[in-house]
Amino acid sequence: MASSQTQTSMEKASPEADKDWFKQRIWCLSGNKVLTTSDGAAPPAQTLARHIYHPRSADEIAALVKSSPATTPIACICGGHESSNAAALASSDAVILDLAHLKSIEFHRDDEGTLVTVGAGALNRELVEALKHHQLALPVGTGPGVGVVGYIVNGGLSGYFSRRLGLLGQRAVKLTMVTAEGDIRVLTPEDELFTAMLGAGSALGIVVDVTVRAAPESVVQSAEQRIFSFETREQAVEFSRSALGFMKEHALPDESVSMELVVTGTKALVVTVVFYDSFRGSTTEFVKPLEDLAASLNLPVAMEFHWTSWYETAAALWPVIDGMKGSPLAMLQHCMGTKDIPDDEILEFVSDTAVSQAPLDEAELSILEIRTLGGAALSGPKLPSGNCHHTFFADLITLYDAGKKKAGERQAIADLTRRLVEKARNVDNLTVDFSGTHSQPDDADYMVSAADIFGTEAMAENVKALKKKMDRNNRFRFHPFAKLI
Ligand SMILES: Cc1cc2nc3c(=O)[nH]c(=O)nc-3n(C[C@H](O)[C@H](O)[C@H](O)COP(=O)(O)OP(=O)(O)OC[C@H]3O[C@@H](n4cnc5c(N)ncnc54)[C@H](O)[C@@H]3O)c2cc1C
Known part of the structure; x- marks a missing residue:
């Protein structure tokens, strides 16, 4: 029986079906899993699990869990986007529950x-x-x-x-x-x-x-996005330095807006400002200083978007993300951020070091997303997630088509990413890898902190x-x- 069919029996799918399943369900491979090992080979891009089930209900899941020995490891797959592929790879004694049928x-x-x-x-x-x-x-x-x-x-x-x-x-x-x-x-x-x-x-x-x-x-009034092209990394750094100054002065203290600056390997600076229902004033006036900044640096406007609904804003990046493809696509994901409004030294690190040294040329699908957070995330109930403790946040997503890179190039990309993350760890008051969704847990010899990733020491102990x-x-x-x- 092919893995893609509904399967709640203990039948083993064929290795080929398992391979296909992995290809179809996994958005990308961890950038650490496309590196050659000591014997010179990259680990195989397929699941190690011995069974893949496709349950359709809570009862079927419960029956599967009960019917296997109490020591059998169980992995779940929902969207298949986790950055280390831990659940999709699993282990040879494990079973995977692919939850794709629970679509309600x-x-x-x-x-x-x-x-x-x-x-x-x-x-x-x-x-x-x-x-x-x-x-x-x-x-x-x-x-x-x-x-x-x-x-x-x-x-x-x-x-x-x-x-x-x-x-x-x-x-x-x-x-x-x-x-x-x-x-x-x-x-x-x-x-x-x-x-x-x-x-x-x-x-x-x-x-x-x-x-x-x-x-x-109606919680979202509208959003403005400007995409400026750059040619040299110095231009990107200079724009980022001033744009982050703007973010600190105008967006971070104002909870009626959120702002994001994304620097891309395709040489674009993407500024998005979302205006919430509490925003009063002119949205075009709000973003004008950013347009003026780009003009003063001779950075042309490549594209400009005005979204007038929550839906348009929520769906805006889908075509871009759909276009990110590779065989396989490889990704490393790290985040850094601050609990309070960041001091100038931290913003300087983000522009002058992170923007300057991110492997955007080597891994051309990469992006560095620099964002306001805080607001309702900070004032809401505390969950075991560093994400509800941070006001400012930069997410380094190193992304490339591994099929087009030689082994040495893949290693160089991983090394550049690691070097930058290590530098970030030495910056006072900058927390590194505080997010379960934006950190790379399979980096070798690299420990994330349980207190950071779950928000506090007490929450980590509770978990x-x-x-x-x-x-x-x-x-x-x-x-x-x-x-x-
Ligand atoms: C293109 C892209 C965009 C992203 N955008 C964002 C973003 O905007 N914000 C953000 O915070 N993160 C974002 N992420 C990260 C993403 O949210 C996390 O990787 C998330 O865990 C992926 O969930 P998944 O179901 O797709 O992945 P999966 O690999 O299927 O699951 C992720 C983990 O959750 C477990 N899991 C899944 N379903 C269940 C379940 N039903 N019960 C128990 N455990 C379960 C899995 O076992 C696995 O450990 C993005 C990632 C990518 C690749």
Whole structure:
């Protein structure tokens, strides 16, 4: 039986079907997994797991968990976008539950408004389209194929919307999960496991669905995007230096807007400002100093966009991300940020070192995203995610088509990325890799900090204690926090 078919029996799919499954379900390979090993070969790009199941309900998941020995490791795949491929690769004694069939997206009302229950196989694009239909909004991530539940259980954030709407997990009110023992549980905020599931969930259980409180689409007034072309890295650094000064002065203290500057390997500087419902004033006047800055540096406007709805803003990057392809696509992902409004030395590090030294020429699909965060993400309930403790955030995504690079070039890209991340770690008050969704846990000899990634020491201890209690045999071991818990 091919892996792509519905399969709840113990039949083994053919190696070819497993290979195809991996290719279809995995967005990219970790940039560490396309490097040659000591014997000169890159590890095979296919799952090691012995079975791949495609359950269709909580009952089927529970039955699968119960029917396998209590020590059998279990991995889950939702959207297949996690940066280290831990769950998709798994191990030879593991089984994978591919949750793609749990696609339901259901809307309900209560006294306070509209709730949405999202199944564990639903993708970001599907949720955004469904919300559009109901004139609603949520703080979704950018990637169209990112799994909604995969994003929530790792504490995902929205660069465009979290400042106004918090993290998606902060809007959760109910969650259905299956434990390591195969029991189905419905959790609400009163359960101690509930909060932990919204940042460390991939280590604690199998989520079947999550119910979140939606907001009206009117929370977003409009958004402006300007794309300026640059030729030399010096130009990108100079623009970034002043644009980050603008961000510090005008965007970070003003929670009615969010701002993002993206520097790309395709030599573009992309500035996006999202104006929330509380914004008063002229949106064109707000972005004019950034246009003037580009003009003063002779950087031409390549494109200009005005979005007038939450939906247009949420879907804006889909064509760009859909165009990122490789055979395979390789990615390394690291983040750095500050809890408060950053001091000038940190902004200088981001422009003069990060923008200057990011491997944008070597890995031409790479981007450095520099964003405002904070706002509702900071003031909302505390989840086990560094994302709800940070006000300012830069995400270095090293991305390239590994099929077009020689072994030495892939290694050089990994080395350049590592060198930059090491420099960031030496900058006072800059936290590095505080996010379960934006860090690369498979970097060799590199420890992320549990307190940073889960937000605080106390939260990290709580997650560790719950992991011990809920999953004694560490069945759920293929997740971004494997080095920590
Ligand atoms: C193009 C792109 C855009 C992105 N944009 C953003 C963004 O805007 N904001 C952001 O925060 N992150 C973003 N990310 C990161 C992304 O949110 C995380 O990698 C996320 O964990 C991916 O979820 P997934 O379901 O797609 O991946 P998967 O690899 O399927 O799952 C990720 C992890 O969650 C576990 N998991 C998945 N489903 C379940 C479940 N039902 N129960 C328990 N555990 C489960 C898996 O076992 C795995 O460990 C982006 C990544 C990419 C590649």
